[in-house]
Amino acid sequence: MDLQQLNPMQRKAAETLNGPLLIIAGAGSGKTRTMTYRIANLLSRGVPPFAILALTFTNKAAREMKNRVTALAGSAADEAWIGTFHSICVRILRRDIEKLGYKRSFVIYDEDDQNHVLRDIYRDLDIDDKRFPPREARAVISDAKNRLLTADEWFAESAKDWRSQKLHDIFVAYERKLRASEALDFDDLISHTLQLLVDHPPVLQYYRNRFQYVHVDEYQDTNFAQYSLVRLLTEESRNLCVVGDDDQSIYGWRGADIRNILDFQKDFPDAQIIKLEQNYRSTSNILDAANQVIANNEGRMDKVLWTELGEGEKIKLCSAGDEREEAAWICERIRRMQQRKVPYSEIAILYRTHAQSRVLEEMFMRAGIPYRVYGGTRFYDRREIRDVVAYLRLIINPLDEVALKRIINVPKRSIGDATVNALETYAKEKDMPLFSALSDMPDTLSSRPRKCVGEFVGIINRLTAVQETMPLTDFVQLLLEETGLIAVDEASNDEEALARRENVMEFVGAVREFEEQHEDATLASFLENVALVTDLDRQEDAPQFVTLMTLHSAKGLEFDAVFMAGLEDGLLPSNRSQDDEDRLQEERRLCYVGMTRAKKFLCMSWAKRRSLFNQISYNDRSRFLGEIPAKLMSDDWARTMNKHFGEREDTQFTVRHTPAKPPKSNFGIPGMGQNADHIPGVHKGFVKPRPKRAADAPTFKAGDRVLHRKFGEGTVRQVEGGHNDGRVTVMFTAYGEKKFSVSIAPIVKLE
Numbered sequence: 001m002d003l004q005q006l007n008p009m010q011r012k013a014a015e016t017l018n019g020p021l022l023i024i025a026g027a028g029s030g031k032t033r034t035m036t037y038r039i040a041n042l043l044s045r046g047v048p049p050f051a052i053l054a055l056t057f058t059n060k061a062a063r064e065m066k067n068r069v070t071a072l073a074g075s076a077a078d079e080a081w082i083g084t085f086h087s088i089c090v091r092i093l094r095r096d097i098e099k100l101g102y103k104r105s106f107v108i109y110d111e112d113d114q115n116h117v118l119r120d121i122y123r124d125l126d127i128d129d130k131r132f133p134p135r136e137a138r139a140v141i142s143d144a145k146n147r148l149l150t151a152d153e154w155f156a157e158s159a160k161d162w163r164s165q166k167l168h169d170i171f172v173a174y175e176r177k178l179r180a181s182e183a184l185d186f187d188d189l190i191s192h193t194l195q196l197l198v199d200h201p202p203v204l205q206y207y208r209n210r211f212q213y214v215h216v217d218e219y220q221d222t223n224f225a226q227y228s229l230v231r232l233l234t235e236e237s238r239n240l241c242v243v244g245d246d247d248q249s250i251y252g253w254r255g256a257d258i259r260n261i262l263d264f265q266k267d268f269p270d271a272q273i274i275k276l277e278q279n280y281r282s283t284s285n286i287l288d289a290a291n292q293v294i295a296n297n298e299g300r301m302d303k304v305l306w307t308e309l310g311e312g313e314k315i316k317l318c319s320a321g322d323e324r325e326e327a328a329w330i331c332e333r334i335r336r337m338q339q340r341k342v343p344y345s346e347i348a349i350l351y352r353t354h355a356q357s358r359v360l361e362e363m364f365m366r367a368g369i370p371y372r373v374y375g376g377t378r379f380y381d382r383r384e385i386r387d388v389v390a391y392l393r394l395i396i397n398p399l400d401e402v403a404l405k406r407i408i409n410v411p412k413r414s415i416g417d418a419t420v421n422a423l424e425t426y427a428k429e430k431d432m433p434l435f436s437a438l439s440d441m442p443d444t445l446s447s448r449p450r451k452c453v454g455e456f457v458g459i460i461n462r463l464t465a466v467q468e469t470m471p472l473t474d475f476v477q478l479l480l481e482e483t484g485l486i487a488v489d490e491a492s493n494d495e496e497a498l499a500r501r502e503n504v505m506e507f508v509g510a511v512r513e514f515e516e517q518h519e520d521a522t523l524a525s526f527l528e529n530v531a532l533v534t535d536l537d538r539q540e541d542a543p544q545f546v547t548l549m550t551l552h553s554a555k556g557l558e559f560d561a562v563f564m565a566g567l568e569d570g571l572l573p574s575n576r577s578q579d580d581e582d583r584l585q586e587e588r589r590l591c592y593v594g595m596t597r598a599k600k601f602l603c604m605s606w607a608k609r610r611s612l613f614n615q616i617s618y619n620d621r622s623r624f625l626g627e628i629p630a631k632l633m634s635d636d637w638a639r640t641m642n643k644h645f646g647e648r649e650d651t652q653f654t655v656r657h658t659p660a661k662p663p664k665s666n667f668g669i670p671g672m673g674q675n676a677d678h679i680p681g682v683h684k685g686f687v688k689p690r691p692k693r694a695a696d697a698p699t700f701k702a703g704d705r706v707l708h709r710k711f712g713e714g715t716v717r718q719v720e721g722g723h724n725d726g727r728v729t730v731m732f733t734a735y736g737e738k739k740f741s742v743s744i745a746p747i748v749k750l751e
């Protein structure tokens with residue numbers, strides 16, 4: 001095994017094969033790469049692949065690691081278990097979950113399914129969703145499960161007031177519903193695996209014997225349940241290698257516990273600790289800036305990070321008037337990067353919340369920049385796709401009530417809510433699953449609904465009967481026809497129906513692809529694959545798109561050019577973190593994660609005025625920008641605007657929605673005029689609008705680069721008319737073509 005591709009410390013880590021090992025290091029120091037080489041090294045020394053377990057944060061990371069290990073150590077790697085916590089747990093559960101009283105064909109409920117379950121519970125228990133937002137209930141349940149608490153245990157440690165009582169009722173009902181539907185949510189996947197191992201010693205012993213070498217990447221973001229699982233599996237072998245960076249712990253809000261990595265030495269006093277210090281990803285300007293920001297956090301592990309990649313370019317800063325100006329600036333910079341041969345696939349735009357993508361998307365579309373939103377409305381979240389999937393789920397597991405209720409009247413077959421309610425009540429009375437009530441209908445049901453329900457059951461039964469006798473793709477096609485799902489959309493010809501039809505066809509394509517890739521493809525394994533494709537994994541591998549994603553989903557990735565948008569106090573750091581030191585530190589880590597994704601170019605932007613979530617706010621620049629030494633940044637946008645149009649004025653914005661705080665410093669950024677810098681809420685006007693008289697109206701010619709006060713930079717396409725009444729047509733990167741009168745438009749020629 002050739003470990004020459006590693007530096008001495010990395011090599012040491014890849015060669016330390018026995019005993020607990022902690023690799024702790026800053027971003028881009030090759031932690032993931034080292035872990036990959038370590039696995040390949042184990043294989044090359046004859047460790048059987050099935051003895052190796054590696055847990056990654058996303059399926060994508062797992063796929064990449066697997067490919068890499070295969071490239072290094074050959075196809076033996078195929079048998080090593082490399083996957084996310086969730087996917088590995090599913091594998092364990094599929095084998096033995098019957099020991100917990102579940103069927104092996106259990107289904108996995110995602111957020112949307114959970115919401116359906118909660119909706120029913122709220123109705124049954126007569127709970128007001130304004131007072132108990134389902135989101136909150138979900139968070140309580142998830143948090144409890146991550147801490148391995150049952151509903152009762154959770155209640156015992158709650159405030160035990162009326163509110164907790166209600167949440168407890170919801171929790172209990174939720175668990176009952178999932179159980180009755182043979183369904184597990186994502187948190188259950190981990191906690192049930194733990195339960196299986198704890199309650200069934202032979203199973204535990206099997207996996208302990210089997211997994212002689214366990215690896216965890218991004219260990220700083222494990223929660224208690226995940227941590228417990230890892231501890232349990234490795235207690236005997238003690239061959240555990242964890243890799244992480246305390247400065248990149250960003251999932252505290254989802255139960256991740258940074259102490260897991262900080263206390264690793266306490267858990268394993270004999271642990272070897274290896275620190276990596278050389279960063280291979282970013283230029284020194286980027287790295288220094290990120291280091292300076294994170295230095296403001298407390299309680300960090302001591303770390304050094306340096307690079308040999310040279311200074312590189314300064315960080316480009318854009319202080320924009322509003323979010324549209326910000327987006328236009330980003331478009332313009334992307335255009336320039338294209339000229340410098342940075343491929344779209346090496347460009348990412350990172351933001352704090354999903355909602356920020358809308359304006360960026362609009363501008364990108366206009367500017368003709370191809371993009372993909374990572375984790376937006378997922379393909380599998382689209383209504384028509386969820387309908388097909390619900391049918392498939394029901395066929396595998398008739399107890400899946402969420403699926404059944406979703407499609408019993410899709411496409412419309414005259415089974416109204418009243419009928420469904422009657423059936424539900426009847427099922428409850430008789431203590432039988434809803435699907436059974438469909439065959440054994442109550443006498444009270446009149447003949448028409450009886451007939452419709454009968455037909456529906458007929459379809460499902462017919463499909464169930466042929467399911468195992470047909471190739472998967474053929475079966476799905478048959479299902480689309482039999483159920484009438486395709487026919488409905490064929491009948492109508494509007495755009496939406498067309499898009500739906502395309503999506504359904506795309507789905508059939510996905511089934512086919514799955515079948516081609518997996519020799520032993522079954523409906524169950526396909527559905528499992530669908531359920532486990534989380535939004536973190538929706539990044540298309542196609543090379544020709546810029547990527548838009550939240551800072552959270554960017555973890556572990558790297559790009560030549562990174563844009564971080566919306567660096568405002570109130571957005572990053574988020575509003576909720578402003579008065580909470582722990583949260584503020586997590587936001588700072590998030591900022592650090594974002595900055596360290598960049599290899600060569602880092603561009604950061606903020607807008608004084610932003611409309612988001614249908615609200616307008618006036619913000620200060622993020623305090624994190626203030627933590628970056630001025631010498632590492634250049635705000636050429638503000639400089640250019642100031643030079644040509646004078647300083648921006650603030651007078652017309654006396655009414656503010658969010659009171660802005662006084663700035664903390666002026667950051668010494670060249671070109672940021674004191675006034676412009678200090679005025680919160682400026683965006684449109686300028687103190688000294690340049691008089692535009694015919695006499696000094698500039699002369700333009702096609703091809704000239706120009707700057708417009710509102711539309712930003714563009715290229716002159718056409719000039720018409722004489723000197724005084726001339727008109728120019730300009731192509732703006734982000735706004736498309738516009739026509740102006742030269743004598744009055746706020747437009748100047750750029751050198």
Ligand code: ATP
Nearest residue numbers: 005006007026027028029030031032033280281556
């Ligand atoms: P993060 O903290 O963001 O997860 P990381 O520590 O896991 O980062 P990697 O993603 O493994 O870092 O590596 C960062 C980049 O540096 C990758 O492109 C990797 O190939 C490269 N790299 C790491 N070590 C070396 C090395 N010894 N020689 C050359 N390139 C390296």
Ligand code: MG
Nearest residue numbers: 031032033556
């Ligand atoms: Mg990594």
